[in-house]
Structure formats: C-alpha cells, structure tokens
Amino acid sequence: MKAFAALYTELDSATSTQRKLAALGRYFAQAAPANAAWATYFLAGGKPRQSVKSSALRFAAAEAAAIPEWLFEECYDAVGDMAETIALLLPDASETSDIPLAECITTLILPLRLLPLEAQMAGLRTAWSRLDSASRFVFNKLITGSFRVGVSRLLVTQALAKLSEVDANIIAQRMMGYLASNAQPTADDYLKLTASHNAHEPDAQPFPFFLAQSLQSPPENSLGEATEWLVEWKWDGMRGQLVKRGGSAQLWSRGDELISERFPELMEMAAALPDGCVLDGEVIGWDSQSDAPLPFAKLQTRMARKKVGAKLMADVPIVFIAYDLLEYQGVDIRSETMATRRALLVGLVDAVNEPRLKLSAAIQVTSWAQLAEVRREARERGAEGLMLKRLDSAYGVGRTKRQTRGEWWKWKLDPMSVDAVLIYAQRGHGRRASLYTDYSFAVWDDNNPDSDERKLVPFAKAYSGLTDAEIREVDAFVRRNTLEKFGPVRTVKPELVMEIGFEGIQVSKRHKSGVAVRFPRILRVRNDKPMEEADTLESLKALAGVG
Amino acid sequence: MPNDRPAPLIELKAAGLYCAAGDFYVDPWKPVDRAVITHAHSDHSRWGNKHYLASRQSEGVMRSRLGDISLQTLDYSERLRIGEATVSLHPAGHVLGSAQVRIEVDGQVCVLSGDYKVQPDPTCAAFEVVPCHTFVTESTFGLPIYRWREESALMAEINAWWAMNAEAGRVSVIYAYAFGKAQRLLAGLNPSIGPIVCHGAVETLNDAYRACGVALPETRMVTDVTDKSALRRAMVIAPPSTQGSRWLNRFGEYSDAFASGWMQIRGARRRRALDRGFVLSDHADWPGLLSAIESTGASQVYVTHGYVEPLVRWLNEHGIDGRSFKTEFGDENDEAADGELAPSSAAGDPDGAPVAADDVIGKVVSGDSIDDSTEERGA
Numbered sequence: 001m002k003a004f005a006a007l008y009t010e011l012d013s014a015t016s017t018q019r020k021l022a023a024l025g026r027y028f029a030q031a032a033p034a035n036a037a038w039a040t041y042f043l044a045g046g047k048p049r050q051s052v053k054s055s056a057l058r059f060a061a062a063e064a065a066a067i068p069e070w071l072f073e074e075c076y077d078a079v080g081d082m083a084e085t086i087a088l089l090l091p092d093a094s095e096t097s098d099i100p101l102a103e104c105i106t107t108l109i110l111p112l113r114l115l116p117l118e119a120q121m122a123g124l125r126t127a128w129s130r131l132d133s134a135s136r137f138v139f140n141k142l143i144t145g146s147f148r149v150g151v152s153r154l155l156v157t158q159a160l161a162k163l164s165e166v167d168a169n170i171i172a173q174r175m176m177g178y179l180a181s182n183a184q185p186t187a188d189d190y191l192k193l194t195a196s197h198n199a200h201e202p203d204a205q206p207f208p209f210f211l212a213q214s215l216q217s218p219p220e221n222s223l224g225e226a227t228e229w230l231v232e233w234k235w236d237g238m239r240g241q242l243v244k245r246g247g248s249a250q251l252w253s254r255g256d257e258l259i260s261e262r263f264p265e266l267m268e269m270a271a272a273l274p275d276g277c278v279l280d281g282e283v284i285g286w287d288s289q290s291d292a293p294l295p296f297a298k299l300q301t302r303m304a305r306k307k308v309g310a311k312l313m314a315d316v317p318i319v320f321i322a323y324d325l326l327e328y329q330g331v332d333i334r335s336e337t338m339a340t341r342r343a344l345l346v347g348l349v350d351a352v353n354e355p356r357l358k359l360s361a362a363i364q365v366t367s368w369a370q371l372a373e374v375r376r377e378a379r380e381r382g383a384e385g386l387m388l389k390r391l392d393s394a395y396g397v398g399r400t401k402r403q404t405r406g407e408w409w410k411w412k413l414d415p416m417s418v419d420a421v422l423i424y425a426q427r428g429h430g431r432r433a434s435l436y437t438d439y440s441f442a443v444w445d446d447n448n449p450d451s452d453e454r455k456l457v458p459f460a461k462a463y464s465g466l467t468d469a470e471i472r473e474v475d476a477f478v479r480r481n482t483l484e485k486f487g488p489v490r491t492v493k494p495e496l497v498m499e500i501g502f503e504g505i506q507v508s509k510r511h512k513s514g515v516a517v518r519f520p521r522i523l524r525v526r527n528d529k530p531m532e533e534a535d536t537l538e539s540l541k542a543l544a545g546v547g
Numbered sequence: 548m549p550n551d552r553p554a555p556l557i558e559l560k561a562a563g564l565y566c567a568a569g570d571f572y573v574d575p576w577k578p579v580d581r582a583v584i585t586h587a588h589s590d591h592s593r594w595g596n597k598h599y600l601a602s603r604q605s606e607g608v609m610r611s612r613l614g615d616i617s618l619q620t621l622d623y624s625e626r627l628r629i630g631e632a633t634v635s636l637h638p639a640g641h642v643l644g645s646a647q648v649r650i651e652v653d654g655q656v657c658v659l660s661g662d663y664k665v666q667p668d669p670t671c672a673a674f675e676v677v678p679c680h681t682f683v684t685e686s687t688f689g690l691p692i693y694r695w696r697e698e699s700a701l702m703a704e705i706n707a708w709w710a711m712n713a714e715a716g717r718v719s720v721i722y723a724y725a726f727g728k729a730q731r732l733l734a735g736l737n738p739s740i741g742p743i744v745c746h747g748a749v750e751t752l753n754d755a756y757r758a759c760g761v762a763l764p765e766t767r768m769v770t771d772v773t774d775k776s777a778l779r780r781a782m783v784i785a786p787p788s789t790q791g792s793r794w795l796n797r798f799g800e801y802s803d804a805f806a807s808g809w810m811q812i813r814g815a816r817r818r819r820a821l822d823r824g825f826v827l828s829d830h831a832d833w834p835g836l837l838s839a840i841e842s843t844g845a846s847q848v849y850v851t852h853g854y855v856e857p858l859v860r861w862l863n864e865h866g867i868d869g870r871s872f873k874t875e876f877g878d879e880n881d882e883a884a885d886g887e888l889a890p891s892s893a894a895g896d897p898d899g900a901p902v903a904a905d906d907v908i909g910k911v912v913s914g915d916s917i918d919d920s921t922e923e924r925g926a
Contacts, residue, residue: 012813012817013816013821013822013823015820015822065691067691068864070860071690071691071857071860071861074690074854074856074857075690075691075692078690078692078812078854079692079812079813079814080812080814081813081814084812084813085692088692088694088811088812089691089692429814432814432818433812433813433814433815434812434814434815435818468818
C-alpha cells in the first residue's frame, strides 16, 4: 500500500506525461501481480461499487477526529474531496504497517459492503489505525471511488505495453471488460493482460471504441472535399458494441459495462446475426410510428433498470442503429477503410433483415454547402447533429488527438442559448476546491400571479465552460455579493449575466421553471448585459415548443 | 449587551477596531488620527494614518513601506498610557516585529492578537500568552484540517528536495511571501547545498531582518551572480507573483514549489500547477488557535478574518462566549494578503527621523513592565 500511495503522490504532483509514464513504469516493474492488478484497475478508471455509504464514512471520520459533524462538513466544504478531508482530520496513527494493496482491498475494503453499520465503522477505524497518512488518503480514495490523479486509461495502457513489450492496442483490447464495477482483478488477470501475444485469443470482448473529435469550424475550412466523407446523423442515445462470437452475443457500453441484460430485445435480434461479427452502433429508444428517436429521458428509464419488465419494454422500444462493422466472419477488419467496412455492413444488415437492427443512413451530399442545409434538419429529426467519417479511414482507438488531419468528426448543432442571471453558487471539487465554480441560473418570469413585479426563476445548474481566469473573477464576484449562506451554497445578489448553452429542452413537471435543459454549460460571461435584459421563461418555453 | 458588563474596550467602527478609552484604532483600514499597528503586513499596516504606534522591531519595515510617517515605537512589554487606556505590545510570533496589543482599562484587559502563530520561528520573538478577559483572534486557518508538522521535519524535506534538484542540475524555486515566510525559509535552509538567490522584493526584507540582528544565511541577488554555471545548484526565493513570469526565464530548467499553509490542500497545489507544495505557514493552525485562546483564559473571544463562523460556533459549544468582528484583514483564501508587498518606491529612511514630542500617541508608563502587573485573569 505504501508503494501505491507513493505512486499516487508522485502522479499527483507530476505535471508532465513523461514523468507520469516513468512513475507508472517504475511502480509496475516492482509490484507483485496481485497488487498490480488492482493498481491497473483503479488507475485506468475502474470504480467498484462503493462498499461504505458516504454518510457512514463521514460519521466514522468525525468520530475518529473527535469533531462534531457540522465541523466535518465545513472541512469538506473547504477541501472539496471526501477522501482527503478524512485523511487530514484523522489523528496521527501510532503504529502503522505496510499492507499490500490487494490485501487492503480484498480484506479491508470489499468485505465492508455486507456488514451492518456498526461493524463497518469498526472496520474503518481498524484500517485507519494501521495506515500512515499517505496510505490513508489512498485507502479513502479506494472507497469513495473518485480517483482523479491525472492518469488516463490510455496512459496506463501505454505503461503496461512498454513494460510487457506487447502492442498497446492489444493491451487496450484485453482491457475491455477489465474495469467493470463488479470486477475483482486477480494476479492471473493482470498476467493475462500483460502476457506476450498469442494469435488465438478467444473472447467475448469488444474492441476499444473509436471516438470523434468536435468540429469547431465549418468543414470546408479543413476537411477537403465533401465527397471524401461518409456523413451520418449523430443520435442522442447510448453508444454500444454488439459482439457475436461462438454462438452467443454480448452488448457492451462505452463505459466497459456489459449491458446485455438490460436490452433483451437486442439480444433476441442478435440471435439472427452471423457468428464472428462485431457491430458498433447506437442503442436508442425508437418510435416506429413516426420513425424517429424517443427522447433521451425515455432511454434513461430503461438504463435505470437491470431487469426490465414487459410494460417498460413496450413503452420504450429499443433499436440498435449500426454505424460500423469491426469484425466480420471472425476477422478483425478495423484496418480496412471505412468504405469497405460500410459496404460489408450494408450487406449484413440487409441479410439479417430485423426491424430492431437499423442501418445508420448515409447522407448523400456533393458539397459542404448542401450539407450545411441538411444539418439544419437535425433538430427536427431528433438528432444532435452530424457525424463525418473519412471514407478511407481505418477504425482507430480512442480519441486520437495527435492526428492533425482527423478522421472522425462530430459536427453538432449550435447549442440553443439564453442569457441568464447567476443566483446561487457552490464550491467546486478537485482542483477547483474552495473556489465557487458551480452555479445556478435563473430567467425572468413575467407572469407572476402574486404581483406586477417580474421575478427570477431558477432553471439550470452549470459548472463548466469558464477559463481559470474567468472562474477567479466570478469567484471574487460571488464572495463580494453574497446575500446568504446555506451550508456550502451561497445566495448571490442577482446581477451577473451569463450566456448558457444547452443541447435540448423539454417540458418538465419536476422543475420549478417547468422546463428541463440537457447538457447546460456556460458559453460566456456577459459583463456587458444588465440583468434586466436577461431572457424570460416565455422565450425558454418557446424553444421547447410550448407556451 | 447585559447591564452588568462594562463598556467594551474594543468596538468595530467603519475605519476599524476602535478603543474609545484611548481614542485610537488597532490596524485601521481607513485613515485615522491614531493607529496602533500589530505588524507591518500591508493588510494591517496601511497608508494615510496621522500617527502610528508599533513595536521597535517593526520600524525598519514600516518605514521602508510607508515612507516618512509619524511613528512611535515600543519595546515588547513596555507600557504606554493613551487616554484612559494602558497599552503594551507583546510578541505574536507571526513575523519580525509582530505584536499583540494589550489594552487595560480599570482592571479590564483586552488583547488583540493581530496575526499570530504558536510554532517556534527562529526569525522572530515567540508568541507570548497574555492573560486577558477579552481576546481578539484571527482565524486564517481556523479549521481542524489545518495542523502543521514540526518545522524541523518540514525543513529537512525542503533541503532534501533542494539537494535532489541540485544533483540533477536543476534550479530550485520556492515562492514565498517576501516578508516573513521568505526569511523563515532562509533561516532553515542548509547553505552547504548551493547558493541562495533572492528576488529583489525578498532581499529588501532580508536587510531589514539582518538590521534587527536576525541571523540569515548569505543571499545574493541574481544580478550579483557572475558565474551562471553556479546557478545550477541554486535555491531561488521569490514572491508568488513571479510564478510563470519572465523573471524566472534566466534560471533555465527549474523545479518549483510554494511555501504556504494553503498547500495543505491538494486542490490548491494542483490549481497552481506546482511541482511541490510545502505546508509552511506564519499563522496558527487549528490546535494552535485553540491552545492560544484557552491559555489566555479569556471568557469572551472575538474572531476576525478567516474561518470565522466555524471557530465562533466551536467556541460557543465549548463554553466560551465567541463572537465575530467583520474586519478587512486578509482574505479567506489567500495567505497572499499577508505578504504581497507593493513595490516600495518611496524608500523611507530606515533610521527614522526623531519623533517630535507632540506627535507621540501616548506616554510611556515609567517603571514596571506589563509582566509584573498581570494579576487579573478572566473568570
């Protein structure tokens, strides 16, 4: 545990990728496989189910630190990280020992989940008393699950590839499924991950997903001719990979989770797929009457259930829109061109002939100008925008930033936006700890039945989109203009206007304002705009198509 | 206010904390006639007051910052009569010359701590416990997450980091507030590792410290360095504002760190994109605040700048009448409010002009020092 805690500290303080890679290499080179298995899991972003509720963790920590719970909350508010707050508060341990990482997880953490509260607290006290301060922090991190140490899955993959001299793509492929929330990686799993390559690796594992980059300027500026591209609608569902091998099928999400059980109709459909094929596509709710997608919120009701009933299946029918074919007749065809894979995909979908398997339509255009016209239809069709894939591109891994040319692009619709007034602020987390970075915004409601005065109604929370310098400015504004404090939340004097962008808007009974926006984010601070000129609820409702 | 309580010795006014019995302010934030100053940091010692009173050790720094001011100085524990009040200054352990202000009127004693720390510091006189009825305390680090390590262990870590960089041929840069923190660091550095280079703003303060007899290792300005190759092993002490500035370019490859109590929190370290954060503060940590408050025996405590509400609530839950004063000292998020010196172009005369008799704030009480006369303690 000490070695892993030291690695964590080193990764946390290293600012360059090279130093991080070197630190990972040194750790894995000396770690026992059982410990390396867990280190890989956590560093690459794996999150086990939380074994102790955060309320129990707080309670045990406040008790161990001999402070009241309100003071613990004040501390958490200042630190912005539960694991760190606890590590800073616990009294120094008198006698510590170096418990191996794997043992720490399998004997001190995982068993806590099934214990009654009292026993959990006792377990925590025992663990804390045996660990030094750096190890305690990491121990708490392992429980709370938010690792955030500036290491990506890709970086871990690279470190393991370098150490084992196995190609990074093969490591990435083997790592699919490794990070599932119920996984308990063993020494054996780690050894398989890093074993030298064997040509016949049988598995039900998906391929690493290839991701698109956002197109920031019109395509004619950088993408050459429109005819070199496959253009498709960008759907707002859930990306998935359907793997059919050895007579059985599995559905994987982009988060590495097996989600087959949640979509029985897709499993039924997959029975009709030929063996040795892998499809990349979108899992999405579909209204066959109007031949259009159902709102994303409907899909969420399906995602929330592990086992789905007949009624829910009837209410929210699901289809798989196939984008790409990655394996065909048992052969990995990712290095073939998009055009070749597309031709095979068209033939396959046609042959399967199943209503729950739809082919992603190719939008035929001859010029970018024409495509810009088509893009305007996206919202009406329930799409988020367009996908552009170079016809001569291979299927890559992840979001490859190094390619300046770019091969897959998402060309989203310009977000809808309104000017709204900042009314509440809350402190952020991680590197934004103790800065006011999380904001609530309001718009004017002109129809106030109680009086002639218009009032502000909150409609969205947003906490991204500002630069560090802007955050500092807004933070200072919040401190100067605080009206009231409720725990970590400050009520701010309504004054500052910001432009809020969002992807979609729907009527919602759950929200005070009557509308719910999707992916709200701050586009810019409107210091130039007096708050009286902020947008109204009516204009917001008009965007939602009501009112 | 209950009737049986005597009139308060100190009250909050628009210009600052005011003592009516002596008609003076302590660390006022707006210009007043008579200002008693706890220490020379810019949020406590401001421009524009007519007369100043401060500790003798503060004089050099105050004059270099505020220029030709009317300044009367006191030795620690020396007593001065101002109107109805008897005033004396006692070490606060914060920076050179920092003082707590003790005010006594009719047997009632109030002590204003200014900024203080209870950890030992080789560059200034140690915090003195001054028994009182009413104690006015800061709360910059007034949460239990702030607990400082032994200074010797921390300095050993800093020296080890310096030595490691020196071996790798990398310059070490530590950002530290120019007044106080920088000198405390200097006093703990091991000069056998390499040369120590100070930014001009730091060097000015080093001179003031040395003039008061504080032993600091040899330092030089970057302009004094003729053999640039000697810099590879150097430790550079510079104000936080130099981070990312062109001033640092001359040093080539360097590793940087920030020395501040705020470095206790990981988010603060990461936000500054530093290689290291050393938790070194000139303010009391949580245990320090509580022990200082308790040992004064005060039954009433006013909390100023910092984590005011949590400390007030804690005190009230522990049988002490805790209240708050909303002051304009510091900033809850930045120790920088302590130490960022405005570039002082108005170079004062460090020796000071003699103060005319009618300029003085009060008259020294002859004979006894304050230590002999503190028989009363709070209930």
